[in-house]
Amino acid sequence: MNATAAAAVSVLVRPFARIPEVQRRRTLLVLLTAIALVMPILLDNDANTDSLANAAAYATLALGLNIVVGFAGLLDLGYAAFFAIGAYTYGILTAFQLQPEWSSFWEPFHFLGLVARMPAETGDGSVVHFTLSFWLGLPLAAGLAAFFGVLFGFPTLRLRGDYLAIVTLGFGEIVPIVVRNWSDLTNGAAGLNGVAAPRLFGWSFGVDAVPYYYVAIAMVALLIFISIRLRDSRIGRAWMAIREDEIAAGAMGVDRTKFKLLAFAIGAAFGGMTGVFYVAKLQTATPEMFGFPVSVMILVMIVFGGIGSVWGVVLGAFILQLLQSWWLQDLSEWLHALGRLVDNAWLQRIDLVPSIELIFGFILVGMMLFRRQGLIPATRPQAALSIEQQHAEIRRGGFSDLKLQGLGGDVRTGEAALDIQDITVKFGGLTALNKVELMVPKGSVVAVIGPNGSGKSTLFNVITGLVEAEEGSIRFHGEEIKGLPDYQILAKGIARTFQNLRLFPNLTVMENALIGQHARLKTGTLAAILRPPGTREEEMRAREWAMEIFSIFGNRLTPRTGQMVAGLSYANRRRIEIARALASRPRILLLDEPTAGMNPAETLELAEQIKSLNGLGLTVLLIEHKLDVVTTLADTVYVLDHGEVIAHGKPDEVRRNEEVLRAYLGRNAQASLAGMGTANVA
Amino acid sequence: MTVFDLLLQQTINGLSLGAMYALLALGFTLVYGILELINFSHFNVFMIGSFISLFVLQGFGLSGQEVILTGLPLVGVLLAAFLVTMAFCGGLGIVIERVTLRPLRNVKGPAAMITSIGVSYILFNVILLTVGADSKNFPNPLPAIRWHIGEATLDFRVLLIWAVALLLMAILYVFVQRSRIGKAMRATAQDPEAARMMGVEVDKVIMMAFFLGSALAGAGGLIFGLYYNFTSFIIGFTAGLRAFTAAVLGGIGNVPGAMVGGVLIGLIEAMSGQFIATAWTDVIIFSILVLVLVFKPAGLFGRIAPNKS
Numbered sequence: 001m002n003a004t005a006a007a008a009v010s011v012l013v014r015p016f017a018r019i020p021e022v023q024r025r026r027t028l029l030v031l032l033t034a035i036a037l038v039m040p041i042l043l044d045n046d047a048n049t050d051s052l053a054n055a056a057a058y059a060t061l062a063l064g065l066n067i068v069v070g071f072a073g074l075l076d077l078g079y080a081a082f083f084a085i086g087a088y089t090y091g092i093l094t095a096f097q098l099q100p101e102w103s104s105f106w107e108p109f110h111f112l113g114l115v116a117r118m119p120a121e122t123g124d125g126s127v128v129h130f131t132l133s134f135w136l137g138l139p140l141a142a143g144l145a146a147f148f149g150v151l152f153g154f155p156t157l158r159l160r161g162d163y164l165a166i167v168t169l170g171f172g173e174i175v176p177i178v179v180r181n182w183s184d185l186t187n188g189a190a191g192l193n194g195v196a197a198p199r200l201f202g203w204s205f206g207v208d209a210v211p212y213y214y215v216a217i218a219m220v221a222l223l224i225f226i227s228i229r230l231r232d233s234r235i236g237r238a239w240m241a242i243r244e245d246e247i248a249a250g251a252m253g254v255d256r257t258k259f260k261l262l263a264f265a266i267g268a269a270f271g272g273m274t275g276v277f278y279v280a281k282l283q284t285a286t287p288e289m290f291g292f293p294v295s296v297m298i299l300v301m302i303v304f305g306g307i308g309s310v311w312g313v314v315l316g317a318f319i320l321q322l323l324q325s326w327w328l329q330d331l332s333e334w335l336h337a338l339g340r341l342v343d344n345a346w347l348q349r350i351d352l353v354p355s356i357e358l359i360f361g362f363i364l365v366g367m368m369l370f371r372r373q374g375l376i377p378a379t380r381p382q383a384a385l386s387i388e389q390q391h392a393e394i395r396r397g398g399f400s401d402l403k404l405q406g407l408g409g410d411v412r413t414g415e416a417a418l419d420i421q422d423i424t425v426k427f428g429g430l431t432a433l434n435k436v437e438l439m440v441p442k443g444s445v446v447a448v449i450g451p452n453g454s455g456k457s458t459l460f461n462v463i464t465g466l467v468e469a470e471e472g473s474i475r476f477h478g479e480e481i482k483g484l485p486d487y488q489i490l491a492k493g494i495a496r497t498f499q500n501l502r503l504f505p506n507l508t509v510m511e512n513a514l515i516g517q518h519a520r521l522k523t524g525t526l527a528a529i530l531r532p533p534g535t536r537e538e539e540m541r542a543r544e545w546a547m548e549i550f551s552i553f554g555n556r557l558t559p560r561t562g563q564m565v566a567g568l569s570y571a572n573r574r575r576i577e578i579a580r581a582l583a584s585r586p587r588i589l590l591l592d593e594p595t596a597g598m599n600p601a602e603t604l605e606l607a608e609q610i611k612s613l614n615g616l617g618l619t620v621l622l623i624e625h626k627l628d629v630v631t632t633l634a635d636t637v638y639v640l641d642h643g644e645v646i647a648h649g650k651p652d653e654v655r656r657n658e659e660v661l662r663a664y665l666g667r668n669a670q671a672s673l674a675g676m677g678t679a680n681v682a
Numbered sequence: 683m684t685v686f687d688l689l690l691q692q693t694i695n696g697l698s699l700g701a702m703y704a705l706l707a708l709g710f711t712l713v714y715g716i717l718e719l720i721n722f723s724h725f726n727v728f729m730i731g732s733f734i735s736l737f738v739l740q741g742f743g744l745s746g747q748e749v750i751l752t753g754l755p756l757v758g759v760l761l762a763a764f765l766v767t768m769a770f771c772g773g774l775g776i777v778i779e780r781v782t783l784r785p786l787r788n789v790k791g792p793a794a795m796i797t798s799i800g801v802s803y804i805l806f807n808v809i810l811l812t813v814g815a816d817s818k819n820f821p822n823p824l825p826a827i828r829w830h831i832g833e834a835t836l837d838f839r840v841l842l843i844w845a846v847a848l849l850l851m852a853i854l855y856v857f858v859q860r861s862r863i864g865k866a867m868r869a870t871a872q873d874p875e876a877a878r879m880m881g882v883e884v885d886k887v888i889m890m891a892f893f894l895g896s897a898l899a900g901a902g903g904l905i906f907g908l909y910y911n912f913t914s915f916i917i918g919f920t921a922g923l924r925a926f927t928a929a930v931l932g933g934i935g936n937v938p939g940a941m942v943g944g945v946l947i948g949l950i951e952a953m954s955g956q957f958i959a960t961a962w963t964d965v966i967i968f969s970i971l972v973l974v975l976v977f978k979p980a981g982l983f984g985r986i987a988p989n990k991s
Contacts, residue, residue, distance in 0.1 A: 075792045077799075155976040162720050162795060163975050166926065170968035173923070181961045292919065296799060303796060358807035364800025365782050368793045 036217050040210045048326070050209035055321035056216035057278050062301040062313040063223040064270025069299070070308030070378065071236060072263035073243025075165040078152075078172020079298055082268040084179060084290035085148050086141035086275025088186060091285040093132035094196035097187055102126040134198030137276045145272025146265040153264030157257055172295050176287040191286030195279050205280075212281045219277065220314065223270055226529050227310045230266070233528035233539075234514075234521045237507075239263055241515045244504035251464055251502070253490035253519030253584060262525065293357065300360045303367050306374025315375055323359070328352040379506065379564065389559035396605060398612030404548060406585055408618030412443035416475070417588050417619045418463070418494075423472035423482075425458055425643075432458045434643045435472070440588065445610070445620040447630045447651075450640035451663060456623045457499050459640070460590055463621075464496050465489045477587070491519040493587030497577040497594060499623070505566035509557055512565055512576055513546035516583030549579045552609055570597045575606070588619040595626055607632055627655075639663065683833045691834035692952040698840050698909055700948025701847035705902035706925035707932070707940040707947075708854060709775075709895025715871040715935035716891050717787070722798040723778050725922030726805035727771050727896045731903025732913040733809060735767040736820055744821035747911070751823040759823060764846070767904050768897035775896025776889055784885070802918070809915040817914035820907035843905050850901055851941050854894060858937055863890055871935060920964065924951065927971040933981025942983065 019027075040049045065079045092098060100106075102117055106128050109115045114136075116129045132140070152171045156164045179186045186192060197205045198215070205211045230236045238259045241249035250256055279285045297320070305316025332352045339347025367374065410417060418440040425433040433455045440446045448456050461467040463474060465486035474482040481489055495516070504512050521542055527535045550557040553575045560568065565576060574594060581589060594610070595603040607629045614620055614633070624630050630637060631651045638648040641663040647654050654660055683691070706728055713721045742759050743749070751759060782801055786794045827838040858864040863886070869877040870887045878884050906921065907913045928947040932939025947967065954966045974981060 073791070075795070155972060159975060159979070161792060162718065163979065165792065165795060166720060166930075167972050167975055169923070170971050174965050174968050177961070177965050181959075296803065299796070299799075355807065355811060357803055358811065361800045361803030361807060364803065365797050366800075368797040368800065369782065369785055372789070372793060 051325040053213040059317035062317040068267035072239040077169035080294035081175035082271030086272030087279040090137040090276040091192040099127040141272040142269035146269040149264040149268025234523040248502035250486040308378035312376035398608040408616035410443040447634035454640040455643040495581035495586035496590035499592040510561040516580035687833040696949035696952030700945035704944025707928040710929040711940040723801035725918040728899040729918035731900030735904035767900040771900030772893040772897035775892035779892040939983040
C-alpha cells in the first residue's frame with residue numbers, strides 16, 4: 001500500500017520536478033500562506049473558523065513538544081503541564097480570582113495599566129483587579145513556563161529515556177492536582193471564570209472566532225520559523241547529537257545538561273504561550289483541560305506527522321484536530337443517512353466522535369508498527385551516488401597539498417603535551433589502571449599497545465572525562481584536566497575516536513563534522529533564530545572547514561557529505577569519526593584502533609594520512625593492534641598489561657622487550673621460543 | 683478513635699491496597715526486567731481484569747451486595763472468577779506482546795513504549811465505548827464477618843485479599859526461582875544474547891513474562907472490585923501509576939522488591955489519606971517516584987537486571 005501511495009505521489013510531483021527545489025518550496029510556502037489568510041472568508045462560518053483556530057493552537061503545542069521529543073529525543077509525557085502553567089498565568093492575572101486589598105504598592109502597576117482599582121464587594125475599601133494585557137501575557141507565560149521547564153527538567157537530566165518519560169508523566173499529573181487543590185489561586189475544579197479576551201487598540205476580540213484564528217495562525221508561523229531556524233543551527237545539531245548518542249555528544253563538546261534544559265525550556269515556552277492563547281479564547285480554565293489525555297493527544301500528533309519533522313507535526317495536529325471537530329461528525333452523519341437508506345437502526349444511532357481516543361490508540365500503534373517516520377519524515381530520501389562518485393581514488397603517500405590552517409602547529413620541543421601521572425581506576429574490585437604514567441611530547445605520535453582488556457580504552461576514557469580516576473593527575477599543556485567534564489576537555493583541545501564507532505547514525509556526514517565543531521562555534525539561541533550576518537558567516541566557515549577536513553581522505557567522503565552516516569561502509573564511518581574529531585581543531589588527537597576492520601590497503605592509506613597530519617604538527621595518541629602501523633607511525637610506544645605500563649620506548653626496543661613478549665604470547669610461548677632458539681643452535 | 687486505632691485501621695487498609703499494587707507491580711517488573719520496557723498497556727489490562735471478573739460474578743447470578751455465599755459455593759465462585767480472569771488477562775498479555783511489541787523488539791528508542799501507550803488507549807476506549815462511562819457496582823458475595831481490634835475493624839474480605847495475594851506471590855516466586863522456564867527468565871533478564879546462545883527460547887520467555895504479569899494484573903483487578911465494591915474504565919491509570927511507583931521503589935526488575943514496594947505504596951496511600959488529605963495522595967506518591975528515580979534509581983533493594991544500555 002505504501003508503494004502505491006509513493007507511486008501516486010511521484011506521478012503528482014513529476015511535472016514540478018524541473019522547477020528548482022528552492023523555488024518550489026518558496027511557491028508552496030506562498031500558496032500555503034495565501035490559503036491560511038483567506039480561509040475564514042472561504043469558510044464564512046464562525047464554528048468552522050473556531051475549529052481551525054483550535055487546530056492551530058494544537059499545532060503550536062505539537063511544535064513545542066517536537067523540540068523536546070523530536071529534536072532532543074527526550075520523551076516527555078507531561079507536556080500539558082506547561083500548557084496549564086501558561087493558561088493559569090494569564091487566567092489568574094485577568095480574571096477576578098485574586099483581589100488583594102488596594103494599597104499604594106499597586107500605584108506603579110496601576111500606572112502601567114497592569115491592575116485596576118475596584119470597590120470591594122464587602123466593606124468600603126477598594127481592591128485590586130489584575131488586568132494583564134494578552135500581548136504581555138504571551139511572553140510572560142512563555143518565560144514562566146520555560147522556568148518550570150528547567151525546574152522539572154533538572155532532576156530528570158541523569159535519567160535514561162524510559163525513566164524520563166515516567167517522571168515527566170508524574171509532573172504532568174502533579175500540576176493539575178495542584179491546580180485543583182489550590183482553590184484560592186485557581187478556583188479549584190470549578191475553574192477560572194471571566195478570563196479577559198485579548199484587546200487590540202481598545203477593541204476586544206470578544207467571542208468572534210476570526211481574530212483568534214489570525215492570532216493562532218501567526219503563532220504557528222512564528223513557531224515554525226523558530227523551529228526551523230533552531231533545527232538548522234548549532235543549537236539544533238547539539239540537540240540531535242544528544243538524541244543520537246549522548247556519550248559521543250559529550251565527547252564532541254556538547255554540554256548535555258545545558259542543551260537538554262534548553263530544549264525543555266524552549267518547548268515549555270511554546271506550551272506556555274499556547275496556554276495564554278487558549279484560555280483567552282475560551283475565557284475559562286479548568287484543571288481537566290490539561291491532564292494526561294492532552295499530553296498524549298499532542299504526542300499522537302507528532303507521532304502521526306513525523307517525530308522531529310517541523311511541517312509533519314503541524315500537519316499531524318491539523319489533521320487530528322479537524323478529524324475530531326469536522327470529519328468524524330460528517331462521517332457519523334453519512335452513516336446515519338446510510339442507516340436510513342438500508343433501514344438499520346444501529347447505523348442511524350452510531351456516533352463516531354467519542355471514539356477519537358480509540359483512533360488515537362490505533363494511530364500510535366499503527367504508526368509505530370508500519371510507518372515510524374510519520375506522514376512527512378524528518379529526513380528526506382537521498383540521491384544515490386553516480387558511479388564516478390562511488391569510485392574511490394586511492395590516495396597513497398598521505399597528503400602534501402593541504403594546509404589545514406589552524407590544525408596542529410605543535411613544534412617538537414620535547415615538552416609534554418599530555419602528561420599522565422599515577423592514574424588509578426577501579427571498577428568495583430577490579431583495578432583497570434594501576435598508577436599509569438604516560439607522557440606525550442608535543443608534536444609526536446605515541447602509541448599504546450597491549451593485549452585485550454589491558455586498560456587501553458579505559459585510559460582514553462579517563463583522559464576524555466568519561467571515567468573518573470581515583471588518584472593521579474592528567475596535565476594538558478601544563479594544565480590539570482582531571483575531573484573536568486567531557487565537553488570541557490574537548491574544548492581544551494583533546495578530541496577522540498571510539499573503538500566501537502560512536503557516530504550520529506541518523507545525521508549526515510556534514511552534520512557529524514559540524515557537531516565536531518560545536519565547541520569552536522559561538523551561535524547562541526537568539527543568534528540561531530535571528531541569523532545575523534555574523535552567524536551566517538560562521539556557519540559558512542564551519543562548512544568550509546568541514547570540507548577541508550574531508551579532503552584529507554581524498555574523494556572518499558567529499559561526494560558523500562549529504563548522506564546519512566548509517567548507510568556508509570565501515571571504513572568510511574571510521575574516517576568520518578576521525579574527520580569529526582579533527583573538525584574540533586584539536587591540539588591532540590586520540591585514536592582508538594583507527595584501522596580496525598580496514599583491509600591492508602585502506603590501513604596503509606590511513607596510516608599515511610595520520611603521518612601527514614602529524615607532519616602538520618598535530619600531536620597524536622594512538623591505540624593500535626596492527627604492529628606494522630605502530631612501527632611506521634609511533635615515536636614512542638607504551639605497553640599496557642593488566643592496567644600497568646610494563647614497558648615503553650622506541651618501537652624497536654619495545655618489540656624486543658621480554659616482558660612484552662610474555663604479555664602478548666604468554667610464559668610458555670616465550671619458553672618455547674627460547675627452546676626453539678636452543679634447538680637451532682644444537 | 684485514638685491515634686493508635688487509626689494507625690491500626692489504616693495499616694489494615696494499606697496492606698489490602700498494597701496487596702493489589704504488589705500484584706500489579708510484579709507485571710511491570712517482570713516485563714521491565716527482560717525488555718527494559720515500561721509497559722503502559724499493563725495499566726488497562728488490570729482494568730479489563732476487573733471487568734472480566736465482574737462479568738464472571740454476574741454470570742453466577744451475583745449482583746450488588748445482597749447475595750451472600752458461604753462454604754463450598756463461595757470457594758467455587760471465587761476460584762472460577764480468579765481463574766477465568768487470570769487466564770483471560772494472561773492471554774490478552776500474550777496477544778499484546780505478540781501483535782504489537784514483538785515486531786518492535788529490536789527497534790531502538792521509545793517506539794515500543796509509545797506503542798504500549800497506544801495499546802493502553804485502545805483497551806481503555808474499548809471498555810468506555812462498550813460498557814459505558816458510569817462506574818459499575820461490583821458484587822460482593824463474601825459474608826460480612828468482622829473482628830474488632832480496639833476500634834479498628836478487620837473483616838473477612840481483607841483477610842481473603844491478603845491470603846490470595848500472598849498465595850499468588852508465593853507461587854510466582856517459587857516459579858521464577860525453581861522452574862526451568864523461571865531460570866530461563868532470570869537468565870534472559872541478565873543477558874538476552876547469552877541466554878539465547880545457551881539455548882533459551884527468548885520469545886517463549888518473554889511470552890511467559892507477559893502471561894504471568896498480565897494474569898497477576900487480572901487478579902489485582904478482581905481484588906480492586908472486591909475491595910472498593912465498584913469498577914470503572916478509569917481505574918487503570920491511577921492504580922497503574924501507583925503500582926509502577928511500587929515497582930520502582932522496590933527496584934525495577936526485582937521480584938521480591940516489587941512485592942515489598944507494593945505494600946509500602948499501599949501503606950503510604952492509606953496513611954496520607956488519613957493524616958494529610960486524599961487530594962494530595964497522588965502528589966505524594968509521584969514525588970516519591972521522582973525522588974527514588976533521581977536519587978536511588980536502583981530502588982530500595984537494588985535492581986536484579988543489570989543496566990543493559
